[in-house]
Amino acid sequence: MKQLNRTQNEQNLVHSAITQIRKQYQNEQTEEVPKEIMENKYFTEYEQLNELELLTNKHIKYCTKKLLNIGYSIFYLDVGQPWCIYWPLNALSILQDDVSKYENQIIQYLEKCKIGGFTGGPNQFEHLAPTYSSLLSLFILSTPAALGLIDRQALEKFFWSVQDPTEKGSYLMHVNGEADIRAVYIVVIMVVILKLDPKLLDGCAEYIASCQTYEGGIGGVRYSEAHGGYTFCGYAALVCMKKADYIDQEKLMNWLVNRQMENEGGFNGRTNKVVDACYSFWQGAIFKLLIQSGYVDEQLMNVFELKNYIHMCQNASGGIFDKPSKSPDAYHTCYGLSGYSLADSNFQNPIYNIPNKCIEFVQNFFQ
Amino acid sequence: MDYFRAIVKSEEISERVFDLTGIIIHKLPSNYNAYFIRRKCLRQLKLDLNREMEFINEVTIANQKVYQIWEHRRQVIEELNDFKGEIEFLHKIFDEDNKNYHGWSYRVWLCDRFKIYDAELIDVQYYLDEDIGNNSAWNYRYFLLSKMPLDFNAELEYIKNAIRLKQDNEAAWNYLRGWFKMFKFKNDQENPYKTYVQFNLKDFNLLEFLNEVGLTNRFALSLKIQYLLQDGNYKDAIEICENLQNLDLIRIKYWQYMKNQIIGLIQ
Ligand SMILES: [Zn+2]
Numbered sequence: 001m002k003q004l005n006r007t008q009n010e011q012n013l014v015h016s017a018i019t020q021i022r023k024q025y026q027n028e029q030t031e032e033v034p035k036e037i038m039e040n041k042y043f044t045e046y047e048q049l050n051e052l053e054l055l056t057n058k059h060i061k062y063c064t065k066k067l068l069n070i071g072y073s074i075f076y077l078d079v080g081q082p083w084c085i086y087w088p089l090n091a092l093s094i095l096q097d098d099v100s101k102y103e104n105q106i107i108q109y110l111e112k113c114k115i116g117g118f119t120g121g122p123n124q125f126e127h128l129a130p131t132y133s134s135l136l137s138l139f140i141l142s143t144p145a146a147l148g149l150i151d152r153q154a155l156e157k158f159f160w161s162v163q164d165p166t167e168k169g170s171y172l173m174h175v176n177g178e179a180d181i182r183a184v185y186i187v188v189i190m191v192v193i194l195k196l197d198p199k200l201l202d203g204c205a206e207y208i209a210s211c212q213t214y215e216g217g218i219g220g221v222r223y224s225e226a227h228g229g230y231t232f233c234g235y236a237a238l239v240c241m242k243k244a245d246y247i248d249q250e251k252l253m254n255w256l257v258n259r260q261m262e263n264e265g266g267f268n269g270r271t272n273k274v275v276d277a278c279y280s281f282w283q284g285a286i287f288k289l290l291i292q293s294g295y296v297d298e299q300l301m302n303v304f305e306l307k308n309y310i311h312m313c314q315n316a317s318g319g320i321f322d323k324p325s326k327s328p329d330a331y332h333t334c335y336g337l338s339g340y341s342l343a344d345s346n347f348q349n350p351i352y353n354i355p356n357k358c359i360e361f362v363q364n365f366f367q
Numbered sequence: 368m369d370y371f372r373a374i375v376k377s378e379e380i381s382e383r384v385f386d387l388t389g390i391i392i393h394k395l396p397s398n399y400n401a402y403f404i405r406r407k408c409l410r411q412l413k414l415d416l417n418r419e420m421e422f423i424n425e426v427t428i429a430n431q432k433v434y435q436i437w438e439h440r441r442q443v444i445e446e447l448n449d450f451k452g453e454i455e456f457l458h459k460i461f462d463e464d465n466k467n468y469h470g471w472s473y474r475v476w477l478c479d480r481f482k483i484y485d486a487e488l489i490d491v492q493y494y495l496d497e498d499i500g501n502n503s504a505w506n507y508r509y510f511l512l513s514k515m516p517l518d519f520n521a522e523l524e525y526i527k528n529a530i531r532l533k534q535d536n537e538a539a540w541n542y543l544r545g546w547f548k549m550f551k552f553k554n555d556q557e558n559p560y561k562t563y564v565q566f567n568l569k570d571f572n573l574l575e576f577l578n579e580v581g582l583t584n585r586f587a588l589s590l591k592i593q594y595l596l597q598d599g600n601y602k603d604a605i606e607i608c609e610n611l612q613n614l615d616l617i618r619i620k621y622w623q624y625m626k627n628q629i630i631g632l633i634q
Contacts, residue, residue, distance in 0.1 A: 214545025
C-alpha cells in the first residue's frame with residue numbers, strides 16, 4: 001500500500017502538475033512526454049498515483065473514530081447530529097466493516113432525536129435533513145430493534161406539516177423553513193419505502209420537472225442553476241416514483257457527462273466550476289439511476305478516471321477530502337466512497353445510498 | 368445553551384427570547400430552531416423589520432452560504448414588501464463569490480417578486496463582463512429572457528459574440544443549446560411544466576458559425592451532431608461521434624453510445 005506523505009502545499013502543486021501534464025498531452029497530440037516534464041518531481045509522483053489503491057483499512061479507522069464521537073456534542077447546540085452518524089456509518093458499511101456493534105449506541109442516541117420526524121439534536125424541532133439521515137442510519141442497521149424505532153404514523157404527520165403552502169408537490173425542510181428539491185426527495189423516497197400515504201406524492205413529479213433547467217440538470221428551486229446535488233435529488237425521486245420520463249432525460253445526460261472533468265477525472269457540481277470528490281456520488285449516482293430507469297443500459301461515465309481521482313483525494317492516514325490541498329471530513333469520505341462503490345458495483349442502492357440488501361430488509365419489514 | 372432548549376420547549380414569545388435567538392444565530396447561523404422562534408417573535412411582537420434587515424445583513428456577510436439566513440431574508444423582505452438596497456447587497460455578496468448559489472437563487476425570487484426584469488437584464492451584464500464563464504449569470508439571463516418578449520435573432524448574435532470571446536466556454540454553449548429543441552432518441556413525454564421558449568435548430572443557420580469557430584471543440588461538434596440529425600444526415604453525424612471518441616477521451620463511452628443511437632435510427 002503506497003502512502004504519500006506530503007504537505008498540503010505540495011499536494012496543491014501535484015494537483016496543478018497533473019492538470020498541466022494532461023493538458024500538455026492533449027495539446028501536443030503526442031505520446032512522447034517532453035523532457036522537462038519527465039524530470040519534474042511531481043510528474044514522477046503522478047506515475048505513482050496511477051498505481052494507488054483504496055486505503056480501505058485506513059478509512060475504516062478514520063470512520064470508526066468519527067462514529068464513536070456521537071453523543072459527544074449532545075451538550076452543544078449542534079443542528080446536524082444525525083449526519084454525524086449516517087456519514088461514517090454508511091462509509092463503514094460500504095467498506096464491509098461490521099456495523100452491528102454500533103446498534104445500541106445509535107438507537108439510544110436517535111431515540112433522543114425522535115418526535116415523528118427526527119431533529120438535529122435532542123430537544124430541537126423536526127427537520128427533514130436529520131429525518132433523512134436518521135432513517136437511513138436505522139435502515140443500514142437493518143434489525144427489528146432499529147426499524148422498530150420508526151413511528152410511521154407520526155412520521156406521516158410530520159410530512160404533511162411541511163407541505164409547501166404556496167406550491168403543489170413541493171416541501172419545506174422544516175415548518176416555516178426553506179423549500180427546495182432536497183425536501184421533495186426526502187419525502188418521496190421515505191413515503192415509498194415506508195409505504196406511507198401515497199397522496200403525499202401528488203404533484204411531486206410535476207414540480208421536480210419544472211425545476212429542470214435549459215442545461216438539462218435540475219436546480220434547487222424553479223429557474224435556479226442546474227446543480228449536481230439537486231439534480232441527484234430530483235432525478236432519484238422521479239426514478240423512485242417510476243416517473244423518470246417527466247423530464248428530458250436526453251438533455252439530462254448531455255449535461256451530466258460534461259460534468260466529468262477531463263484533466264482531473266472527478267466531477268464538478270455545475271458548469272465551469274471546480275472538481276470536488278463529493279460529486280463522485282451526487283453526479284456519479286445519476287449514471288446508475290439512468291440505468292435503473294431503463295433510459296440507458298450501461299455505465300457511461302469514465303469509471304477508471306473517477307476512481308483515480310478518488311485515489312488522489314485520500315488522506316494518508318484515512319479519510320477523503322474534496323480536492324488535494326484540503327483536509328478530510330466525514331461528508332467527503334462518505335460521498336467519495338459511495339461514488340467509488342456505485343461506479344462499478346451493485347452493492348449500494350443509487351436512490352437511497354445505502355446497501356441494496358438493507359433496502360430489501362426494510363421493504364419486507366414494512367409489509 | 369440549555370436555557371435556549373428550555374425556551375424551545377416553553378414556546379415563550381418575548382423580547383428576551385428574541386434577543387437570545389440573535390445570540391444563537393451569531394454563534395451557529397444554521398440553527399433552524401432559532402429562526403423559527405425568531406420569526407414568531409418578529410410577527411407577534413410586531414418588531415421593526417428594517418432593524419431586522421441590519422441583523423440579517425451582518426450575519427450573511429459573515430456566513431454567506433447558510434440556507435437559513437437566506438430564507439430568513441426572503442421572508443422578511445416579503446413582509447416588508449420593499450426591496451430597497453437588496454441589489455446593492457447582492458453585489459457585495461457576488462464580489463466575494465460571483466457564483467454563490469444561495470445568492471443567485473434568492474435573486475430569482477426577488478426579481479420575480481418585484482417584477483424588475485428589465486433593470487436586471489442590464490445588471491446581469493456586469494457579471495458576464497466580469498467573467499464570461501460565470502454560468503450562474505448565464506442561467507440568470509436565461510430566466511430573465513424567458514420572462515420577457517424576446518428578439519431571438521439579436522440574442523443569437525449576443526451568444527455568438529460571447530463564444531467568439533472564449534470558444535471553449537461551456538456556459539455559453541449550454542445557453543445556446545438551451546434555446547433550441549434538441550433531437551430526441553427516445554419518446555420522452557413532453558415536459559408539461561416547460562416554462563421556457565424553444566426554437567427549432569433548423570430555422571437558424573448556425574452551420575456557418577460552427578464552422579467559423581472551428582470544429583475541434585466538443586461543444587461545437589456536439590451541436591453539429593444535433594444539426595445533422597435534424598437534417599437526417601446520419602452518416603456525417605456518426606463520423607463526428609467517431610472523431611469525438613478520439614478527441615474527448617474521458618467521454619469515450621458516451622460518444623460510442625451516441626453513435627449506437629444514431630445507427631439505431633438508420634435501421
Ligand atoms: Zn464537496
